[in-house]
Amino acid sequence: MRFFSDNAASVHPQVWEALKAADAPDTAYDGDALSARLDAAFSDLFGVECAALWVATGTAANCLALAAICPPHGGILCHREAHIEIDEGGAPGFYTHGAKLLLVDGEGAKLTPEALATAVAPIRNDVHQVQPHALSLTQATEYGRVHTPAEIATLAAFANERKLGLHIDGARFANAIAHLGCAPIEACKGAATLSFGCVKNGGMNAEALVLFDPALADLVKYRRKRAGHLQSKGRFAAAQLLAMLEGELWLANARAANAAAKEIAAACGARLLHPVEANEIFVSLAPAEAAALRAQGFDFYDWPAPPGNPGAARLVTSWNSNPAHVAALDQAIRTL
Amino acid sequence: MRFFSDNAASVHPQVWEALKAADAPDTAYDGDALSARLDAAFSDLFGVECAALWVATGTAANCLALAAICPPHGGILCHREAHIEIDEGGAPGFYTHGAKLLLVDGEGAKLTPEALATAVAPIRNDVHQVQPHALSLTQATEYGRVHTPAEIATLAAFANERKLGLHIDGARFANAIAHLGCAPIEACKGAATLSFGCVKNGGMNAEALVLFDPALADLVKYRRKRAGHLQSKGRFAAAQLLAMLEGELWLANARAANAAAKEIAAACGARLLHPVEANEIFVSLAPAEAAALRAQGFDFYDWPAPPGNPGAARLVTSWNSNPAHVAALDQAIRTL
């Protein structure tokens, strides 16, 4: 019973169908009919004109975006526990040619204008110090927290005032929107770029990089090729993304994952270390308790325990989390 | 009737089956059971201990390999018309952090020790000039030519003598081996790294980067992650490669493509600009003739015409080139 992560879940049947339907040869790279539909499909989704490119991974999407909005000598404000800082193997440094991540504190890996202001305050405005050029936030965050549209607006205002390009790492953007119940654009107003996650939400190996400034597309396409991310049978990547948007599958999948998480959260009660707003549950869990759960067949990651906790764990649900497994987990947690 | 390229062909049914079979969740990234089998599968194939990593594109495979064998301040000897020089959007410069491609002449995009010696002769051995650290050859070449094992041996000796790491861009390695009929290892003895093509040969979006020095694997795995090429559902990439090796599907597919090319070559006669050894046919073709073929429904690329020719075209066959289309093309060419 896997609660490790959503990033290895099965591929959704509609995605499989779309992949099969894309098998007939078409123009290579992104010259095919499916890839050609992406800009319009995402412009429809967001209600504004944007460009959308497929890439194979969220790391590639994030880093192509960052390289488009931050020069090599610049800095990118992000949370101290942001995926780009912690879990991408230094990829931002590679793609941006050495730009620096400028780390910001914040509860639940969320950013606030206050925390950002504190982070930039000591930076002297001279060539000896790396100046911020971009701001990256994660939606939902690495702790499954969601920035509200109002919060996003204050962050966008901060970025706009200082001429920082705003990027949103939306590996779990679907879960955030499912939680917020708002129009997708409401949760990314003011952003220049968005990594729109698909793999964690029922895809196989395609993410969308959405460029709210379509003028960036030319640059990013050259950079995508230069990074070895321009697949020759790109139609299979486009097919996955289009399948996700078709009939709002992306939202349906996210809602299912979120609902499973809510259910588990209810069982966790006071153990919860963070409010559960998306599909991740962080719980206080003593080592013996973790062992007891594992002995019953539940798999999950241990997590660094915050002060005052005997241990901690991360539980993640997926678009297809097995209801029986979820119920069993609930029961097991309640009876710890 | 498509003779554009093999890089957009359909996916082989056995690859589809393998993809579907890989759907059940497994450990993310390359921690799954399929990825774990790659080293052994390729070691078996080559009869020597090697490591094998999946990546999404040939450009990524080539460039990860080059970065592993050439430092940022070094140079890489390659043919003037090599794919890494002409068609990868500067990706080698990105991955190697600015290493330089040192261009070599050679008929049919093949390399010879003599041509290499001519290329390195003017390079002074001082810090003002970029020194060669690596040698990259393409097998089969960009003109569908194949280096024989004996030729490879002389190139490997050249590399070895000068302490150059030897890379083989094998986007069409299968077609080369199908042509040579030798053990795969015979066509890459002395190489440090090999991009083993799969996408052009019936795959969807996976290539293998083979490291004949397994000690390079640790480095390359960090670089793959850093380049955003470590997919979380990597099992689907591994599945494609294993399907290709299973029952020598890779060779069967290449033989089919080569056979179709041979058939077309026979129809071309004196029009042939290069001997046809793999699955590419380069023909002298006047613009009016090209137009006539296109009017009959044949699609293909125009190619820069060598001196003395009114025009030229490139025709490429695939693992599943339609025999009826091939026969029709033969007929059409003969009656030009």
Next chain:
Amino acid sequence: MRFFSDNAASVHPQVWEALKAADAPDTAYDGDALSARLDAAFSDLFGVECAALWVATGTAANCLALAAICPPHGGILCHREAHIEIDEGGAPGFYTHGAKLLLVDGEGAKLTPEALATAVAPIRNDVHQVQPHALSLTQATEYGRVHTPAEIATLAAFANERKLGLHIDGARFANAIAHLGCAPIEACKGAATLSFGCVKNGGMNAEALVLFDPALADLVKYRRKRAGHLQSKGRFAAAQLLAMLEGELWLANARAANAAAKEIAAACGARLLHPVEANEIFVSLAPAEAAALRAQGFDFYDWPAPPGNPGAARLVTSWNSNPAHVAALDQAIRTL
């Protein structure tokens, strides 16, 4: 009366003489007789075989060193307030092609094995996280503190155990040795590379990059050229360094600066924020007090005040700090 920094002081007369003496043409770049003497001169100084290269700035020396001991995908442990992190405009990211600085806490910008262990503890040993490959310490530190030979030994042991290359940023190495009174090698045992400062100690525009592993010299020479730091009249850079070593001028100059700092420190008494071991004095100073000193003609930098202090300032002495100015400053501080 300047106490801003030692980095803009006048050039020592013996350095001027050496510059003039180097005026006659000689082989360009580092092929001249003076440059040729550097390896031997520094090997004599340290009593071990080493290579020494001139560069124009400490930033270049530090970053060429870091690039020699850390791969692009690696990390470099250093203090949170290290010059390479705070004041080099992101140069380490440029020279290393994106390697990451991994920040460590420590009083007075000093490092300890305990603080290093705390910093590396959360780094998982997998490709998703940047692994430490190097360790950089500053001697004397950015707060004018000096690591003792015993402390250096524990840091070198930490580095050695984890196979980290050890670099010492010795912009004020002379001041450290003048303080310690030990043989220079005692303060850098186990280091792979040392930036040996000269500009802050009476030089014009030359620093020495000392390579305790002379086998690194070939690599670093290519990188120096590639960074545009190979001056054609390199003899003028070599002349400065040789003048510094001649008759231990480097130590004499550092002793003079340290003595002036000690004198000022005595006047500061309880205002001192850090023990004064080199030529920098950090003092608690209220804004009105700072204004009062400036009104008397003293120039210096304000510094971020530690908690509990109304303000702070940094005072720096030089090889030629005017005794009358120093005495006047003493008096002015005592009478605040």
Next chain:
Amino acid sequence: MRFFSDNAASVHPQVWEALKAADAPDTAYDGDALSARLDAAFSDLFGVECAALWVATGTAANCLALAAICPPHGGILCHREAHIEIDEGGAPGFYTHGAKLLLVDGEGAKLTPEALATAVAPIRNDVHQVQPHALSLTQATEYGRVHTPAEIATLAAFANERKLGLHIDGARFANAIAHLGCAPIEACKGAATLSFGCVKNGGMNAEALVLFDPALADLVKYRRKRAGHLQSKGRFAAAQLLAMLEGELWLANARAANAAAKEIAAACGARLLHPVEANEIFVSLAPAEAAALRAQGFDFYDWPAPPGNPGAARLVTSWNSNPAHVAALDQAIRTL
């Protein structure tokens, strides 16, 4: 008797005086009074508003300029024998983060719109090929040839039409202007950036990077720091440049070098391989003749011999070429 190169000649007495006059401490880096005068001094020289920054080497000047006008994924058109391609150890690749030099043919290392058009013709306008973003020419060229204002205008028009940033490597710009006898601006109209040589013309270790678009200065200053080229006693670099401009010393020095070259050229007669327009003389010279000259005490570089010549040599004069040595060389050549 040295005719190796102008790059190792003595420093001019007026430069020495300016260096000594700059000894008093001033604000560090480029905050000093001398550095502050550079923009105005060069704006006066060119009669247009420009920014000017000191750097230590021509390679640094060239590469900072190229990085300012070409993105990492772009290409820079330059002559096949340009210094940036042949003699800078790959520095352009380092500074531009992997941009590619796109090589152009041309007699005497000069560029023409025709040759440029030939070079760009085969470049497809797609992401698979590196697109030209900049154009770099050398004035005077690596063969001592000078582009006339009219020629520069045609090259600038070519660049402007294709939106290429135009850079001029003016390591010997002074010699070119001395030859042309025109206003300096006439020889660089349309350029975005100019490396204004000083070291080869009597300086010690400073070159000027002139930015005809002053808006580039902010970017370039960050990049200069990031490359370790921001010297803390920058006043010494500024002093050299200002001394060069003072009373047109730069032109006087260049005229002297050119005159010596003309004298030698007259002695060479039919041996000349290129017209002598600056301070370099390329001559056909058999090995035995070269040996004979060396036996008489003349030092110079052998050069690759063009077809039909038994050998070749490069002779370079300097601002202070000894008239007696020049006369002796003349005599020696005439009596070969």
